[in-house]
Amino acid sequence: MSYTVGTYLAERLVQIGLKHHFAVAGDYNLVLLDNLLLNKNMEQVYCCNELNCGFSAEGYARAKGAAAAVVTYSVGALSAFDAIGGAYAENLPVILISGAPNNNDHAAGHVLHHALGKTDYHYQLEMAKNITAAAEAIYTPEEAPAKIDHVIKTALREKKPVYLEIACNIASMPCAAPGPASALFNDEASDEASLNAAVEETLKFIANRDKVAVLVGSKLRAAGAEEAAVKFADALGGAVATMAATKSFFPEENPHYIGTSWGEVSYPGVEKTMKEADAVIALAPVFNDYSTTGWTDIPDPKKLVLAEPRSVVVNGIRFPSVHLKDYLTRLAQKVSKKTGALDFFKSLNAGELKKAAPADPSAPLVNAEIARQVEALLTPNTTVIAETGDSWFNAQRMKLPNGARVEYEMQWGHIGWSVPAAFGYAVGAPERRNILMVGDGSFQLTAQEVAQMVRLKLPVIIFLINNYGYTIEVMIHDGPYNNIKNWDYAGLMEVFNGNGGYDSGAGKGLKAKTGGELAEAIKVALANTDGPTLIECFIGREDCTEELVKWGKRVAAANSRKPVNKLL
Numbered sequence: 429m430s431y432t433v434g435t436y437l438a439e440r441l442v443q444i445g446l447k448h449h450f451a452v453a454g455d456y457n458l459v460l461l462d463n464l465l466l467n468k469n470m471e472q473v474y475c476c477n478e479l480n481c482g483f484s485a486e487g488y489a490r491a492k493g494a495a496a497a498v499v500t501y502s503v504g505a506l507s508a509f510d511a512i513g514g515a516y517a518e519n520l521p522v523i524l525i526s527g528a529p530n531n532n533d534h535a536a537g538h539v540l541h542h543a544l545g546k547t548d549y550h551y552q553l554e555m556a557k558n559i560t561a562a563a564e565a566i567y568t569p570e571e572a573p574a575k576i577d578h579v580i581k582t583a584l585r586e587k588k589p590v591y592l593e594i595a596c597n598i599a600s601m602p603c604a605a606p607g608p609a610s611a612l613f614n615d616e617a618s619d620e621a622s623l624n625a626a627v628e629e630t631l632k633f634i635a636n637r638d639k640v641a642v643l644v645g646s647k648l649r650a651a652g653a654e655e656a657a658v659k660f661a662d663a664l665g666g667a668v669a670t671m672a673a674t675k676s677f678f679p680e681e682n683p684h685y686i687g688t689s690w691g692e693v694s695y696p697g698v699e700k701t702m703k704e705a706d707a708v709i710a711l712a713p714v715f716n717d718y719s720t721t722g723w724t725d726i727p728d729p730k731k732l733v734l735a736e737p738r739s740v741v742v743n744g745i746r747f748p749s750v751h752l753k754d755y756l757t758r759l760a761q762k763v764s765k766k767t768g769a770l771d772f773f774k775s776l777n778a779g780e781l782k783k784a785a786p787a788d789p790s791a792p793l794v795n796a797e798i799a800r801q802v803e804a805l806l807t808p809n810t811t812v813i814a815e816t817g818d819s820w821f822n823a824q825r826m827k828l829p830n831g832a833r834v835e836y837e838m839q840w841g842h843i844g845w846s847v848p849a850a851f852g853y854a855v856g857a858p859e860r861r862n863i864l865m866v867g868d869g870s871f872q873l874t875a876q877e878v879a880q881m882v883r884l885k886l887p888v889i890i891f892l893i894n895n896y897g898y899t900i901e902v903m904i905h906d907g908p909y910n911n912i913k914n915w916d917y918a919g920l921m922e923v924f925n926g927n928g929g930y931d932s933g934a935g936k937g938l939k940a941k942t943g944g945e946l947a948e949a950i951k952v953a954l955a956n957t958d959g960p961t962l963i964e965c966f967i968g969r970e971d972c973t974e975e976l977v978k979w980g981k982r983v984a985a986a987n988s989r990k991p992v993n994k995l996l
Contacts, residue, residue, distance in 0.1 A: 454500020
């Protein structure tokens with residue numbers, strides 16, 4: 429079989445497990461899209477715009493482990509870069525592929541459309557280098573296989589996005605055939621000497637400390653160490669807490685799990701347990717202003733073992749070239765039981781998070797009742813995509829059965845991320861019950877991608893909280909800029925269905941102003957397997973979780989600190 433640059437790329441994407449790639453057409457990528465379509469083992473999925481295309485791929489990568497998005501030059505890619513920045517922050521291997529000008533136009537002095545009006549067309553590649561783990565431009569078919577393999581292998585190894593630019597007249601040109609895919613997955617093994625030393629130093633560090641706690645960080649999934657973390661926790665016997673962004677990364681039904689560690693808004697008893705611990709083994713954490721509640725919850729470095737995806741720091745010594753999975757596996761084989769932290773937590777009798785009692789079905793709908801009814805939908809086969817804002821805190825409070833997943837974008841924190849991400853996730857995992865929790869303000873940024881859920885008949889259940897503004901921003905710093913124009917959100921589903929057109933859809937839009945109306949709407953949503961169901965939930969503007977209020981004040985205080993440099 430002969431290959432072109434485009435079909436070589438398609439085969440490599442299939443070889444790494446992709447069954448779909450996302451795309452927005454533009455004249456610089458049309459021939460490339462034609463070539464990708466020739467591979468019948470992968471479906472081309474279309475998006476409404478390039479920002480949504482990037483976020484859809486990011487959501488797909490959460491479900492499938494990697495993703496690809498195809499856009500056009502400049503006017504397309506620069507929009508997609510926002511989402512690629514998010515994939516970098518969230519440690520997700522998204523391959524962004526951009527069509528590019530004809531290779532004859534480089535250095536020819538031609539001014540081209542979709543560009544800046546200058547004759548240097550390398551600016552997009554240079555920009556991409558700052559938000560990806562690898563970026564390559566292909567100007568000849570001979571160099572295509574090596575560059576394609578390089579970026580894909582880098583994405584899989586680093587769990588970061590990569591960028592590939594293909595000149596529009598190169599995509600259909602013949603090139604070498606791809607070899608075995610195994611070469612793309614090869615990663616440098618842990619250094620045995622460094623691994624053994626890290627394990628021994630850790631055992632020495634905790635030898636005389638009984639109250640040992642484990643803190644699960646947000647890079648654990650990217651490190652491929654979720655199962656190893658469970659085995660280590662079981663061997664250790666200590667208390668295990670998850671950071672805010674890592675809900676569902678550790679099974680909540682595990683007997684060692686104590687809840688979310690998030691400073692002042694932690695689960696009951698968790699903050700005190702973590703502070704009282706003699707040692708905290710932090711697994712691939714990210715300590716930022718959000719995760720530390722405005723820098724108020726930073727672990728004591730004297731008690732900390734910092735286990736990163738590829739290195740370990742313990743007792744002031746850094747051990748490089750140590751894979752987290754290997755480290756935890758080896759530790760589990762050698763560690764002695766350290767139950768002190770878990771025993772301390774149990775002794776507090778702190779209880780569980782307060783759960784709202786079922787509301788009067790005829791009473792006006794409130795935030796707590798929405799969360800209660802959503803929690804009742806959770807099964808081991810459910811994924812909740814929770815938008816930036818109070819949806820974080822509502823999902824955080826839910827008790828997850830083993831197998832249920834929660835997806836946040838807490839490092840990048842781009843409002844509107846959740847709508848295209850839920851679309852992409854549902855494309856990658858249509859067999860799961862996919863639930864989207866989003867506020868009205870966030871929804872307005874990326875609402876169009878619900879139309880693609882309709883197009884592909886994806887039964888995503890969307891709980892849209894209509895409280896007339898950006899509640900999370902209100903809690904951090906209020907002003908008139910947090911007010912938005914109200915929409916008939918449920919009514920949009922008829923727009924997206926396009927009834928009467930050649931591809932009329934089966935999406936449903938419903939309104940809920942009481943708990944009873946919400947319960948009835950959920951029944952309709954569960955029965956609708958031919959498309960998404962959007963339930964517009966009306967609540968008061970000030971109705972939010974107590975945790976959001978507390979957290980928002982801490983973050984606001986961190987944002988408003990006075991400059992320490994007098995020159996500022």
